[in-house]
Amino acid sequence: MVDVAKRAGVALSTVSYALNGTRPISEETRQRIYAAMEELGYKPHALARGLASKRSKIIALLFPTPERGLGLTELEFVTSAAEAARNKGYHLVLWSLPTDSSELRQLLQQGLVDGVLVMEVHLNDPRIELLRELEFPFSMIGRCAESTGMSYVDIDFDRTTQLAVNCLAELGHRQIGFINHSHEAFEAGYGPTVRVAQRFNEAIAAAQLHGVSSFCHDSVAAGYETFNQLLTDHPALSGLIVMNERAIPGIIQAVSERGWSIPDDISLISLVSSARVAEMTLPTLTTLEPPIAELGALGVDLLIQQLEAQDRELPQALLPCQLVVRGSTGQARRTER
Amino acid sequence: MVDVAKRAGVALSTVSYALNGTRPISEETRQRIYAAMEELGYKPHALARGLASKRSKIIALLFPTPERGLGLTELEFVTSAAEAARNKGYHLVLWSLPTDSSELRQLLQQGLVDGVLVMEVHLNDPRIELLRELEFPFSMIGRCAESTGMSYVDIDFDRTTQLAVNCLAELGHRQIGFINHSHEAFEAGYGPTVRVAQRFNEAIAAAQLHGVSSFCHDSVAAGYETFNQLLTDHPALSGLIVMNERAIPGIIQAVSERGWSIPDDISLISLVSSARVAEMTLPTLTTLEPPIAELGALGVDLLIQQLEAQDRELPQALLPCQLVVRGSTGQARRTER
């Protein structure tokens, strides 16, 4: 940089101002400076910049070490966040740690990152508490119980659930089942599990349908069990909303073992489920697909906005899933089984 | 840091030496220094450290923006790399860009990262050329055509292919088909596609079996088509090795439309395929599962080893996939169809 200054015949600080636009620089000098940078192949040093300006232009993605197993979903999320960050001139570092790790404090205090994007927020999340305590800038994907005064993006589960129920209702289904994630996830306050469970009942009531909910572990075997139990208890079910990708093969197997077929005997909608998974099964699944890439990008945007805004505004956003009709839904049977 | 030094009654530099172990420090002083750090809640500043030492302790994961669609595989990879890095005191930033992007040069010259881990290396990869040109430290996942003098980890495709062929051979299959990724991927020099294709023929020849290979786009429809074509041309096939996760549902459908069943009429092995996918289908798939997490961690380790070693050694490693027998393989039929 000192060479650039010399070559352009200006002071070191002038080069800096030309680079950041922090103070006015005459067009002519700017030209000379840029020319000198070009000729010398000068590239500003990110670390030095960060040290001097106290803004590293690095943000962290706080990523819980996979407990429920890792979904495709998350990957797309991570890459879209990385790209969004890069587009704004930021770098994204990955911090993959358990939600209750004490290491987070260490990492934050290293002063490396300007802000944090937190994934998979639980209703009571120690990470969030720590961030608030340290008054560290952050945004969340998902929300905790009380999210006022915090910045977040999340799936609009209310709207998503409503769309699923509407879809089945319009196909003539009156008896609708809902297979959720596990009861443990519900108890732990995992957002989607809690919100969809609640909204399902409201939507069913509002549409004057019959509904029945069930929890289910995230596994093929649990899907099989849960479905059979559900059908034993409620033989008239004809529509099924499932928010549990991993249980689905078990459900499909259970259906076919009864000699039934999808969608002729049972219609099935997979909630918050990506196209990639939907196309692995036969028939392909009608889904409500989460706007993953948008969520990732938006989360990053909100965080950066928060970092760069002078006023401490805390933006929030909700995005609905998109209904994609494939082979697993159809008209309800006229006749009772 | 200056406060810590004061409080411990030593010079600034002594604190630094105590922190890094760069020079010997008496046990007693060390204690005093650590006590002072504790009391003052001192945490070293990562950026300043990086600036002064010229080693940021940040590495980048160079991640091509998904072309073939993103697999589960990659996610596990990314998280395991992040964790491995953290265990060694490094941060991992994500650089998700197309292989031919000119932005890479910019990023490298920012001086932010000490080294780069390159994913999805193609036989002729402009990213690698750039890295060599700039003499920038890097390791690869996968290899290019000529990988001598470079550090990499990769799946041992030779061994993996051999395992698949052996498995089918031991079950009595004599006529074995191989469904690869697309011909375009092969032409583009995508490593796995090229290596397995070659090794398949060698392994078949060595075991005195009959083998036939076929390319196939990464889609359900292509899987369906390719399988039917293959069976039309070679009706006696009884074992099938598939390295194309997305084609598999189409293959399964085609099998069942013939009134055949897996594994009674056709045995199927999915190559380089994760448990998660294998359990989505009926029957579940016998797979050769890639040691993703190990690859990610090892890649990071090799890179860091390269960064920290005084001698410029360039370590390499190959890891085989692990055979996991599930429901899609069985004894070959005795009678010809």
Added chain:
DNA sequence: AGTATTCATCGAAGCGTTTCGACTATGCGT
């Protein structure tokens, strides 16, 4: 006893930026 080594520590010079206060023209209103 004298010299060579090693150990433990200090002070100061960077690392490559940003940013603050100060300085000089220039154009403005009066």
Added chain:
DNA sequence: ACGCATAGTCGAAACGCTTCGATGAATACT
């Protein structure tokens, strides 16, 4: 013709650490 903003620039002081050369004390080797 006079003070006053303002655009444009400079020099120097941070930012928080590492690292180099030097120094003194203690130990080891002839």
